[in-house]
Amino acid sequence: SAVISQKPSRDICQRGTSLTIQCQVDSQVTMMFWYRQQPGQSLTLIATANQGSEATYESGFVIDKFPISRPNLTFSTLTVSNMSPEDSSIYLCSVPRTGVAYGYTFGSGTRLTVV
């Protein structure tokens, strides 16, 4: 399966600032997914990032707040903009597992605290 390196693993940020989260995959993948997990909650898909096209955002998430970059088939970034304490969450990237017909591999997550 693909191996994902996600950075940073955690951060504490001031409200009003922005944080960019990076995911590097050790193989080429067409689709990458970005999820948010608010404290004590389940995972919610933010957007799907395809290389060479704009990301597709889920209902309730907008590009101005969560801009996504996908410059090539192995890398993507998610920026959390103009942060507020409500943005405190774990953010995870995910890609389809390689070599098998199903399943997804997740990055190790970014634990964000906004103060």
Next chain:
Amino acid sequence: AQKITQTQPGMFVQEKEAVTLDCTYDTSDQSYGLFWYKQPSSGEMIFLIYQGSYDEQNATEGRYSLNFQKARKSANLVISASQLGDSAMYFCAMRETGFQKLVFGTGTRLLVSP
């Protein structure tokens, strides 16, 4: 719309015992996939097991098995011989054919005691 329901917010089990974590789903699609993931306190998501809607046999992966009852729309995870390291959050998720994204349930926190 897809929906995953996990009705057990928390479960307790003693080491070496078996435990069943419940998951029901709702979909109008005939072709779909069901997943279970484990999330330790570190936050990573660990893939455990997969069941396709057309799979005739229940999936098994080591100590994990999936009790798939299609008519009831349930996909319960069975962990045999629980270990202390099994203490974690467990999420059931579904993917419908034609969609790549996963929809997750609310999760069950499992605590394994010595």
